[in-house]
Amino acid sequence: MARTITYREAINEALAQEMERDESVIVMGEDNAGGAGSPGEEDAWGGVLGVTKGLYHKFPGRVLDTPISESAFIGAAIGAATAGMRPVAELMFVDFMGVCFDQIYNQAAKFRYMFGGKAVTPVVIRTMYGAGLRAAAQHSQCLYPLFTHIPGLKVVVPSTPYDAKGLLTHAIRDNDPVMFFEHKALYDMAGPVPEEGYAVPFGEANVVREGGDVTIVTLGRMVHTSLEAAEQLAAAGVQCEVVDLRTTSPLDEDTVLESVEGTGRVVVVDEAHPRCSVATDISALVAKKAFGALRAPIEMVTAPHTPVPFSSTLEDLYMPDAQRIVNAVKTIAEWTR
Amino acid sequence: MTDERIVAVTMPKWGLSMQLGKITSWIVAEGDDVSVGDELADIETDKIAGTLEAAGAGPLRRIIARVGEDVPVSGTIALIAPADVSDDDLDAVVQEARAVIDAGLPDEAAGGPAVETADIGGRKICYVGAGQDGDVVLLVHGYGGDRNSWLFLQEPLAARHRVYALDLPGHGTSVKDVGDGSVDTLADAVLGVLDAIGAGRAHLVGHSLGGTVAVAATARDPRRISSLTLIAPVGFGPAVNSGFLRGFASAQTRRELRPLIGQLFADESLVTRQLIDDLLAYKRLDGVGEALHALLGTLLDGDSQRADSAAAVAVIGGAVPVTVVWGSADRIIPPAQAESVAGAVCYLLDGAGHMPHMERPAEVQAAIEEAIARAE
Numbered sequence: 001m002a003r004t005i006t007y008r009e010a011i012n013e014a015l016a017q018e019m020e021r022d023e024s025v026i027v028m029g030e031d032n033a034g035g036a037g038s039p040g041e042e043d044a045w046g047g048v049l050g051v052t053k054g055l056y057h058k059f060p061g062r063v064l065d066t067p068i069s070e071s072a073f074i075g076a077a078i079g080a081a082t083a084g085m086r087p088v089a090e091l092m093f094v095d096f097m098g099v100c101f102d103q104i105y106n107q108a109a110k111f112r113y114m115f116g117g118k119a120v121t122p123v124v125i126r127t128m129y130g131a132g133l134r135a136a137a138q139h140s141q142c143l144y145p146l147f148t149h150i151p152g153l154k155v156v157v158p159s160t161p162y163d164a165k166g167l168l169t170h171a172i173r174d175n176d177p178v179m180f181f182e183h184k185a186l187y188d189m190a191g192p193v194p195e196e197g198y199a200v201p202f203g204e205a206n207v208v209r210e211g212g213d214v215t216i217v218t219l220g221r222m223v224h225t226s227l228e229a230a231e232q233l234a235a236a237g238v239q240c241e242v243v244d245l246r247t248t249s250p251l252d253e254d255t256v257l258e259s260v261e262g263t264g265r266v267v268v269v270d271e272a273h274p275r276c277s278v279a280t281d282i283s284a285l286v287a288k289k290a291f292g293a294l295r296a297p298i299e300m301v302t303a304p305h306t307p308v309p310f311s312s313t314l315e316d317l318y319m320p321d322a323q324r325i326v327n328a329v330k331t332i333a334e335w336t337r
Numbered sequence: 338m339t340d341e342r343i344v345a346v347t348m349p350k351w352g353l354s355m356q357l358g359k360i361t362s363w364i365v366a367e368g369d370d371v372s373v374g375d376e377l378a379d380i381e382t383d384k385i386a387g388t389l390e391a392a393g394a395g396p397l398r399r400i401i402a403r404v405g406e407d408v409p410v411s412g413t414i415a416l417i418a419p420a421d422v423s424d425d426d427l428d429a430v431v432q433e434a435r436a437v438i439d440a441g442l443p444d445e446a447a448g449g450p451a452v453e454t455a456d457i458g459g460r461k462i463c464y465v466g467a468g469q470d471g472d473v474v475l476l477v478h479g480y481g482g483d484r485n486s487w488l489f490l491q492e493p494l495a496a497r498h499r500v501y502a503l504d505l506p507g508h509g510t511s512v513k514d515v516g517d518g519s520v521d522t523l524a525d526a527v528l529g530v531l532d533a534i535g536a537g538r539a540h541l542v543g544h545s546l547g548g549t550v551a552v553a554a555t556a557r558d559p560r561r562i563s564s565l566t567l568i569a570p571v572g573f574g575p576a577v578n579s580g581f582l583r584g585f586a587s588a589q590t591r592r593e594l595r596p597l598i599g600q601l602f603a604d605e606s607l608v609t610r611q612l613i614d615d616l617l618a619y620k621r622l623d624g625v626g627e628a629l630h631a632l633l634g635t636l637l638d639g640d641s642q643r644a645d646s647a648a649a650v651a652v653i654g655g656a657v658p659v660t661v662v663w664g665s666a667d668r669i670i671p672p673a674q675a676e677s678v679a680g681a682v683c684y685l686l687d688g689a690g691h692m693p694h695m696e697r698p699a700e701v702q703a704a705i706e707e708a709i710a711r712a713e
Contacts, residue, residue: 198618199621
């Protein structure tokens, strides 16, 4: 695994290798090729941040630019999936998902169930999420909790280039609709990625750091913020175990519970708003199933219950950072009844 | 001028890619008298944990590296010196060693030697070489392993030999297509690597499945092989832990894999999270599941071993000196099968499991060096 590529390149490579492997895999979305009406020449966009760049020429006719109508092209992708294709649709920012909710949660998510298992919908909807890019309230949200809530959808939030490629590969091969969340701030992050194809299974959390004092459960970009905090805490003599959930649906309850049973203390770190979120979901899980192991209250480090501010000063305050995680860990590490 | 009687205990290099090691605990204390082979400290790398044994004897006068601290490979971590070496002399050495540890790794530290590839009968085979002079030694890993299995041995052996380790088909970064998955197909890769590096003659070292592969390669052209060292080899009796083999082929998750990998070692605490993660990353690669299941058919006939190397060794034995190394606590293949390796010099490592080259590398290295010396 000596080769290092970026998160963006890892996603592009997963798409290219799966398109090579299976001709029913197609890519569609706004500006995925060259922009509407463009022949897809050298300056092709490859999506708004260039993730699909290069695929248009490699796979003629299989990278489709769509009109700026999410309800139309997400619906088309879902329909194509029911008819035997494996579409990977890019819905630029998750913030725009509201305009095509019916297609996703009432149609795609329900088909397998309502047709008694006779219909499958192997569609992947890729989307960007997350704050920190001065993109304001309508381009910065972390809406994975909304989709985690819906039975019938699988929800993936990769934190590293290795996971991005392996989880996207699994998503494309999976027969259920998958919501795939890419954090904008991770695209340039580099890491080791095998050149060969591989699939990282859903529902298996990754213990990215071992430690016996406090468990930090987290996902996506916050994995890196949590590791930074864990490093500082180790220097102060507190050993944190950091669990990267990788997928919120399905959820690897066992890895979370095993870790908490070892430490008795848990901090959940989530960039999303604090209500009805992954943070509250994990907290409830631990409170219900590992209550006997808990030696301190459960802590949550999340964004506040406000829209993402455009003011850079306020946005910096909005984002959970390593210092807040350190403070939360210290609070419960020193807790006595 | 440093007093020559001061012996520096240094951070070992366990594997070509190891750059840093961390002391997890000191087994000895300052003032203890140590002998060669005494266990000094437990050390963890990002791949595996191990125990450092003393290479010198005398009073341990200074411990330099603290528990939990990252130390660059070959950095001095402790000093052994006779009692009449002055404290001032020792402290001067400590100061230098401290500076090396505090400096950490240089930014441009390279990530190990380059991987080479050869096209062998249309199959891409990867291998890595180390060492400048001496005989060629080729290390052949076992089922589900790869060239990194030799992390504790390749570098030390390379001090006196040109040491190569390959990835068999279906393993590491080599092609995942194993064809018919037969021992002969795997032996093609071994002989192909010898061709690719231009080695007229070589010493072969094979572990487990790699043992029976090394025997098959030797049988093909005995004049080309100078010595054959078999570590817990497949092919010398019916008994084998078939549950382990089937479980390893099928395991998908860390939870399934971890207890299985524990069975490979006598001391399960040697298994680190990184070792399991690396194995999982390997098992997830496209084609690996198929390769491991195909090779399962080569290894197993029902719950017994299918491969038989005993007859081949009996034929080769006169021409090529054969050495067998086995751990007495091997839970995968019973060590009693060592008796079926006709005419071999046998080393039974008391208390080692199925991975003696990882668990007790110094003794395995000594056995290989002796095998090479006997061939000369």
